[in-house]
Amino acid sequence: MPVRFFTDDHLREAGSLKWTGMSRPDGGPVIGAWVAEMDFATAPAVADAMKGAIDSGLLGYQPSWLAGAVAEATASFQEERFGWSLDPDHIRLVASVLPALRATIEHLTAPGSPVVVPTPAYMPFLTIPGELGHPVIEVPSRHGDDADGRGWALDLDGIRAGLEAGAGLVVVCNPWNPTGRVLTRAELAALDAVVADYDALVFADEIHSPLILDPATAFTSYARLSPEAASRAVTATAASKGWNIAGLPSAQVILPDGALRERWDERAAHLSHGATTIGAIGAIAAYRHGIDWLDEVCAIVAGNVAIVADALAGSPIDFTRPEGTYLTWWGFADAGLGGAPADELLSRAGVAANAGRALGAGYEQWARINLACSPDAAARIAEAALSIL
Numbered sequence: 001m002p003v004r005f006f007t008d009d010h011l012r013e014a015g016s017l018k019w020t021g022m023s024r025p026d027g028g029p030v031i032g033a034w035v036a037e038m039d040f041a042t043a044p045a046v047a048d049a050m051k052g053a054i055d056s057g058l059l060g061y062q063p064s065w066l067a068g069a070v071a072e073a074t075a076s077f078q079e080e081r082f083g084w085s086l087d088p089d090h091i092r093l094v095a096s097v098l099p100a101l102r103a104t105i106e107h108l109t110a111p112g113s114p115v116v117v118p119t120p121a122y123m124p125f126l127t128i129p130g131e132l133g134h135p136v137i138e139v140p141s142r143h144g145d146d147a148d149g150r151g152w153a154l155d156l157d158g159i160r161a162g163l164e165a166g167a168g169l170v171v172v173c174n175p176w177n178p179t180g181r182v183l184t185r186a187e188l189a190a191l192d193a194v195v196a197d198y199d200a201l202v203f204a205d206e207i208h209s210p211l212i213l214d215p216a217t218a219f220t221s222y223a224r225l226s227p228e229a230a231s232r233a234v235t236a237t238a239a240s241k242g243w244n245i246a247g248l249p250s251a252q253v254i255l256p257d258g259a260l261r262e263r264w265d266e267r268a269a270h271l272s273h274g275a276t277t278i279g280a281i282g283a284i285a286a287y288r289h290g291i292d293w294l295d296e297v298c299a300i301v302a303g304n305v306a307i308v309a310d311a312l313a314g315s316p317i318d319f320t321r322p323e324g325t326y327l328t329w330w331g332f333a334d335a336g337l338g339g340a341p342a343d344e345l346l347s348r349a350g351v352a353a354n355a356g357r358a359l360g361a362g363y364e365q366w367a368r369i370n371l372a373c374s375p376d377a378a379a380r381i382a383e384a385a386l387s388i389l
């Protein structure tokens with residue numbers, strides 16, 4: 001099923017956030033490589049389902065059958081893609097993933113308890129807890145020689161120290177935005193062994209799990225480790241990244257543990273109201289009929305990663321090949337730039353990336369770059385990065 005690429009001009013004219021949200025100081029053209037959107041049209045099956053819903057007049061309030069249909073499609077996808085057998089009754093429809101994180105902090109952790117966030121981290125993980133009166137404990141992750149040959153790894157001692165300091169929640173992003181790591185079952189089990197020593201929950205953000213780039217890479221949900229792990233895990237996922245429909249909120253929270261599910265239902269059931277009908281219909285179509293298309297997207301992103309890795313080889317840019325997601329993490333500490341890499345990339349080379357400083361303290365010389373683009377754009381992004389050295 002061919003994936004339809006949009007051209008730079010189309011994306012600018014259509015006015016997508018990724019392509020119009022950042023401009024170059026000199027007004028020159030910009031390649032959008034920041035916010036988590038893809039430069040591809042969504043899967044035809046998803047587009048057809050959403051258009052069909054509009055044509056059928058499904059533009060009113062959320063129909064009562066929708067949450068159940070989403071839960072069944074989510075369970076079917078999780079089983080077929082990852083072999084996780086779930087009871088659809090254990091899956092909740094929510095507006096999107098970040099409100100689920102908010103609800104977890106607000107309603108399921110002790111007031112004011114800190115939140116442990118391994119860094120580098122998706123930016124809102126570092127700001128949302130503070131907005132709710134919960135301090136963030138940033139735990140810089142292990143990197144390079146210190147990361148067991150994996151590029152990046154969680155610092156379990158740091159996470160333990162955060163829990164020891166009273167944290168009530170650990171946020172685990174897998175696949176990991178921005179490093180692209182897919183945490184292994186063994187890594188998750190080691191984390192769970194730490195969390196189990198404390199009265200704490202894990203927010204497992206698995207929004208990027210459809211985007212495992214190599215089919216040979218196994219993906220395991222934290223909650224799947226054991227019933228005990230499930231009893232402390234709020235798992236959030238969505239079709240919004242994998243099928244590029246983030247503007248139509250609809251996400252899922254998976255709660256296999258009865259007691260935790262009961263707590264969620266008492267305090268956070270209202271989150272289902274924010275899900276859009278069209279987004280939920282898109283998610284159902286994605287999970288049930290969008291798999292061939294998704295496989296092709298994963299292959300395209302993997303190809304882009306190879307293009308970039310080849311181009312950057314031998315340069316001072318620190319680039320770990322992502323195993324999942326199209327978001328990638330580039331280190332410029334050895335490049336001797338005059339300023340922050342994202343500023344230099346934008347002003348000198350016309351690439352709009354995310355500034356590393358927003359993803360955690362100590363990452364000022366890093367940038368997050370989105371490779372969900374055409375192979376040609378990926379090559380131009382790599383060339384642009386080399387041009388600022």
Ligand SMILES: Cc1ncc(COP(=O)(O)O)c(C=O)c1O
Binds near residue numbers: 099173205251
């Ligand atoms: C790891 C991660 N979690 C959550 C979100 C946002 O999810 P939502 O739009 O469902 O709130 C993103 C978006 O980029 C993300 O990368």
